[in-house]
Amino acid sequence: MNFTIKNVLIPTHDDYATVDVQVVDGKIGAISPDLNVIGTAVDGNNQLLLPGFVNAHTHSSEMWQRGIMSMLPLELWLGELYDFAPLDLEQVYLSALGTAVETLFSGGTSVVDHLVLIPGQELATIATAVRAYQEVGIRAFIAPLIQDEPLTAGIPAGNSLQNHEPYLRSTAATLEIIETAVQQFHRPEEGVSILVAPTGIQLCSDALFKGCIELSDRYNLCRHSHLLETKAQEKLAQEKYGCTAVEHLYRIGYLGDRTSLAHCVWLTDHDIKILAQTQSTIVHNPLSNLRLGSGIAPILKYIQAGVNVTFGCDGASSNDSQDLLEAIKIGSILHNITDSEYQNWITPRKSLEMASLGGATGLNIADQIGSLSVGKQADLVMYDLTNLSLLPRTDPIGLLVLGRPTNVVNNAWVNGKSIISNSQINTINLDKLKQELFNRSQWESKRQSPTVAQIETHYRQIMDI
């Protein structure tokens, strides 16, 4: 598994250098010009080598509904999503493969899958995702999505009296599933980690959060949740706690340097201070925040406050892709319209750092991955700079981040293992995957969601639409 990349372009502090890179036993052994070839020689000529990015928030099984979901805000969109959610382990398997492949071909070598669990088959769902990610070879962070309140509880009640059906599973039973999953599947050294992942304040009791904190502390697990994605959730937090969601999560001890929080669109200045102080990570999902009309997360403010920020694609039903380079581009340039002081705008080099080291930091492994550093794991991606979408030659990182790169990943390694070479994935059969995805689906243009019909009037009233 040892190899040496010859004559590859890498970024230096504010320029580029052509170097050789030795990878030994899965780690970066040396970076320097004119190194001896250890193991296989890989030609890096006219290629750019970067650390792999982290797709820091997604829901893999949403791939089954991409392209078909109605144009709706989150709370109604979720109703439609769950009305048609796949309930089949084979589908879970295939969409995890698809998510991994699209992530890899857009520069990602790690994925955080906030995995929707099939009721009654929770452990089997997790096992299936683990199997898929191990087959592909991507570094997987599986965050089984849990809640202990029903979907309708996620919409503010306002002055109305809302009766919610009890959730299908008790808090204790849910925590038990997670603990079992940790015991069975949490193997960070083998590239699979389990996270505690209560979906968010909108659908979780304090008991569930506290149970997750306890598991996280006991097993040294990262924590992952949605946070203040929509204005409705901001309202709901006030209804539920009489304070902001961040203030509440802080009080119960959920925040910290192992906690990553997806979206964070509706935070107060005080909330931002809390996230900075607790060293929590914000996962920016620009595409879904636009698609669902959630808003623009104030990312420039977060960066200025010293909060660690990284990028996620979010599930493919609200994006509707898993192209990490797209999320990085839009998640960077989107904020230029929020601040006339252009010196605050995110530069392409900063975007890359957020996507790689920022992602690693959010998973508490910045000492292991996230940069081209001797001693770190070889999670590497090599981009073909002779591709039309990266021509003419200018600033390679500028082209990669601000352009629309297509077919540019020609090599990817995770832990030193080759996953993509010659622009082909070599761990799974991609044609077979496409055939399976094709066979198990059909073109359609119209669906009616019973849940949306049921909750829409209340939602419109509460949100004053």
Added chain:
Amino acid sequence: MNFTIKNVLIPTHDDYATVDVQVVDGKIGAISPDLNVIGTAVDGNNQLLLPGFVNAHTHSSEMWQRGIMSMLPLELWLGELYDFAPLDLEQVYLSALGTAVETLFSGGTSVVDHLVLIPGQELATIATAVRAYQEVGIRAFIAPLIQDEPLTAGIPAGNSLQNHEPYLRSTAATLEIIETAVQQFHRPEEGVSILVAPTGIQLCSDALFKGCIELSDRYNLCRHSHLLETKAQEKLAQEKYGCTAVEHLYRIGYLGDRTSLAHCVWLTDHDIKILAQTQSTIVHNPLSNLRLGSGIAPILKYIQAGVNVTFGCDGASSNDSQDLLEAIKIGSILHNITDSEYQNWITPRKSLEMASLGGATGLNIADQIGSLSVGKQADLVMYDLTNLSLLPRTDPIGLLVLGRPTNVVNNAWVNGKSIISNSQINTINLDKLKQELFNRSQWESKRQSPTVAQIETHYRQIMDI
């Protein structure tokens, strides 16, 4: 050149149908199931057929600086752009080829090139772009970018006394060049049209606008300009005219159903009424509006007011790509954050109509292209629905517009002529183009713009930064 596409999926009013499509003498002859094969048979199985889109605003030679431009607002960015603009006809040729190819591979069959002219070689620049577009075979609308005031005049003066160098060419000389270009190159029936294209109120005198109106009327030419791209231009219009830019352009008679206006970020409600009443077209360039921090054009308001809206990539230095599907996606979902009434959000089918028929309308040829209609020119694109990025199968148009389609165009025809088949461009040598773009450029990471150094202090003062 006659052909018949067999068993291809096309959109119907609100569903899909599998049909055959006959193309005879460059036009759509029949659309119906079970047609006889006229000419060559083309297999449309598992393919989606759509009318070609219009890349309704770009500047082809900006391709030479994509990826390298600093993160700056338009007025400063323009300074940097022109400091390093290519002044070589061969570069003009190659970037026009590249722009055409990227447009075609993202669904576009027409391009509006607001073409930057090399001083002293104006007609040669236009001739070169004409040659490139004819070689590729894309339908070309060449809008030679003209002005008669120097770059510094585009920034509001405020209370300062600004002395501007005179512009390098007189108004009369400029108009003469355009008239010669029209006589030499305006051949709509051969797929090349010349537009009158004063860059915008920020750099053009009334004499130039009026000269363009006169030419447009005399030769039946479309009109194309930038309009209110930035807040600075809004200020400048008040300084220059004591009214809004739209009001001024209306008074001098520039607006009308042959006029398309790029950007339109800073319009008043009254301005919107004027554009609706005059049947002017707005070209939405969402990527560059974000990249340059210009703002979000209020597209939902425009649509509600009945203004025709279509999409452009804008030049590749402010985008930094020419992927029309990306512009369509971002230009559609971006507006969901501007209106909580989600019933106003742009649906994927509406996006497609804007990109095809909307583009044709802005060029005053909606009777000739822009929809799958018998009798129209066969400007057609066929998408491979078995591509991973369009799987699993759901709503094909939703997948195409909201996803991140990659390598999905496998056939494109302009005027019934095959430009792309088997996912390969067959009118030019793509490898040779890539080699030329590679050879004539170099990787670089740092540049210093003398113009930015010169104007930045004044710009910051005026814009209160």
